[in-house]
Amino acid sequence: MPGTKEIRAKIASVKNTQKITRAMQMVATSKMRRAQERMRAARPYAEKMRTVIGHLTEANPDYRSPYLQVRDTVRNIGIIVVSTDRGLAGALNANVFKQTLMLMREWQGKGAAVKLCLVGAKGLAFFRRLDAQVLASTSHLGDRPHVKDLIGAVKVMLDAYRDGEIDRLFLVNAEFVNTMTQRPSVAQLLPVQPIDTEILAEHWDYLYEPEAAQILDGLLMRYIESQVYRAAVENVASEMAARMVAMKAATDNAGKLINEMQLIYNKARQAAITKELAEIVGGAAAV
Amino acid sequence: MADPHTIHVDIVSAEGEIFSGPATMVFAPASQGEIGVAPRHAPLLSMLKPGEVRVQTPEGPEQLFFVGGGAIEVQPTHVTVLADTAMRAKDIDEAAALAAKQRAEEALKDRTDHISQAEALAELARAAAQLKVLERLRKLRA
Numbered sequence: 001m002p003g004t005k006e007i008r009a010k011i012a013s014v015k016n017t018q019k020i021t022r023a024m025q026m027v028a029t030s031k032m033r034r035a036q037e038r039m040r041a042a043r044p045y046a047e048k049m050r051t052v053i054g055h056l057t058e059a060n061p062d063y064r065s066p067y068l069q070v071r072d073t074v075r076n077i078g079i080i081v082v083s084t085d086r087g088l089a090g091a092l093n094a095n096v097f098k099q100t101l102m103l104m105r106e107w108q109g110k111g112a113a114v115k116l117c118l119v120g121a122k123g124l125a126f127f128r129r130l131d132a133q134v135l136a137s138t139s140h141l142g143d144r145p146h147v148k149d150l151i152g153a154v155k156v157m158l159d160a161y162r163d164g165e166i167d168r169l170f171l172v173n174a175e176f177v178n179t180m181t182q183r184p185s186v187a188q189l190l191p192v193q194p195i196d197t198e199i200l201a202e203h204w205d206y207l208y209e210p211e212a213a214q215i216l217d218g219l220l221m222r223y224i225e226s227q228v229y230r231a232a233v234e235n236v237a238s239e240m241a242a243r244m245v246a247m248k249a250a251t252d253n254a255g256k257l258i259n260e261m262q263l264i265y266n267k268a269r270q271a272a273i274t275k276e277l278a279e280i281v282g283g284a285a286a287v
Numbered sequence: 288m289a290d291p292h293t294i295h296v297d298i299v300s301a302e303g304e305i306f307s308g309p310a311t312m313v314f315a316p317a318s319q320g321e322i323g324v325a326p327r328h329a330p331l332l333s334m335l336k337p338g339e340v341r342v343q344t345p346e347g348p349e350q351l352f353f354v355g356g357g358a359i360e361v362q363p364t365h366v367t368v369l370a371d372t373a374m375r376a377k378d379i380d381e382a383a384a385l386a387a388k389q390r391a392e393e394a395l396k397d398r399t400d401h402i403s404q405a406e407a408l409a410e411l412a413r414a415a416a417q418l419k420v421l422e423r424l425r426k427l428r429a
Contacts, residue, residue, distance in 0.1 A: 038302070038303075041302065041303035041304060042301060042302060042303070044297070044299045044304045045299040045300060045301045045302075045303075045304075045369065046301075048297060048299055048360075048367050048369060049369060051367075052332070052358070052360045052367065052369070055360075056332065117387075117391075118391070124391075124394050128394060134391045134394075135388065135391060136384070136387035136388050136390070136391050137387060137390045137391040137394060138387050138390060139390070146302070146372065147301045147302060147371075147372050148372065148383075151380060151383050151384075152380070152382075152383030152384045152385070152386050152387035153384075153387040155380055155381075155383065155384040155387075156384045156387055156388055159384065205330070206330045206331055206332040206360075207329060207330065207331045207332070208331075208332055208333070209317055209318055209319045209331070209332075209333035209334070210318060210319070210333075210334070212332075214334070215332055215333070215334055215358065218334055218358065219358055219369075222301075222357075222358075222369065222371070225301065226301040229301050229302070
């Protein structure tokens with residue numbers, strides 16, 4: 001039976017750990033709420049953007065933007081993988097990476113090469129071990145990602161698409177279903193899937209400043225950026241939710257551990273007292 | 288739209304909704320010069336330059352919003368301003384793209400940092416544990 005002092009030290013240390021995990025849980029809870037709000041705030045922009053692009057493509061059937069054209073042969077694909085910067089978030093990143101690997105294998109099976117764009121430090125650490133071709137990366141976006149931190153990385157992929165270096169572009173991130181559930185989601189960014197809008201009552205066209213083609217490409221670029229931004233924000237919400245659950249489990253486990261150790265400690269203490277008593281009684285009897 | 292003398296204005300950016308409500312007149316810095324939009328304006332689509340969007344609300348003062356660029360869509364009954372949150376220019380975007388590429392290259396070249404740091408830490412922890420065991424053994428033998 002270990003000494004009472006060691007057990008007491010161990011209990012104190014587990015209690016400290018529990019304090020940390022509980023604090024992390026609470027921080028994650030409040031950050032998750034804020035991230036969810038940002039997710040909601042990003043929605044109107046994407047919706048308005050979809051409507052405008054829908055109108056624009058309908059009004060201009062003759063201009064085919066490279067971002068809308070579907071290429072028949074796919075030699076290379078691009079994947080934007082959104083991951084977290086920090087760990088302690090359960091299996092969140094592992095699930096996203098697993099999904100990405102499945103997507104990679106699927107396309108490699110069809111003979112396409114894969115080029116990656118990594119958002120988040122964890123993705124960088126994972127995929128660099130795989131010797132995958134990484135075109136661009138950005139990390140340390142913090143709990144409040146900004147569009148301006150993503151523009152560069154997204155532009156690399158858009159340029160690669162326009163120059164024919166990639167023929168499809170996918171986006172993988174952790175989808176926030178609810179607090180308990182986050183699942184990896186795969187979405188195709190390029191070519192932009194046809195957007196269906198309400199049928200316009202009569203044919204009309206905009207006045208353009210400058211040309212329609214230029215505006216359409218500019219809008220499509222922003223549309224894709226806004227989708228990557230939404231993915232980044234959603235990923236933060238998922239990260240916080242996953243961390244919250246993971247830290248709650250850790251706090252509960254620490255509690256269990258403390259209870260068990262407290263029992264052992266009590267037994268050890270009583271055993272020591274009994275032993276001392278027996279010795280005193282024994283000593284007295286000998287005298 | 289119920290009231291023919293106003294036009295509904297939505298100003299949104301990727302990071303949030305900025306303004307939504309009726310207006311009697313809207314001014315925006317279009318790429319070819321400032322434009323004023325009155326209710327029942329012809330459909331128009333234009334890119335915006337960085338500048339201010341002014342919205343005259345029916346009940347009160349003019350409201351000012353700064354936009355870093357973006358696009359404006361005008362329809363007879365509503366105006367949508369899709370504002371950029373960041374300053375955009377061809378060379379700024381180019382520089383950002385270059386930086387993203389460089390980060391990827393550096394991270395791939397520099398295989399030593401994070402992973403090996405984590406490995407080194409794990410190694411250290413293992414060594415410390417071994418040392419402890421050795422010390423305990425020595426005590427037992429002594």
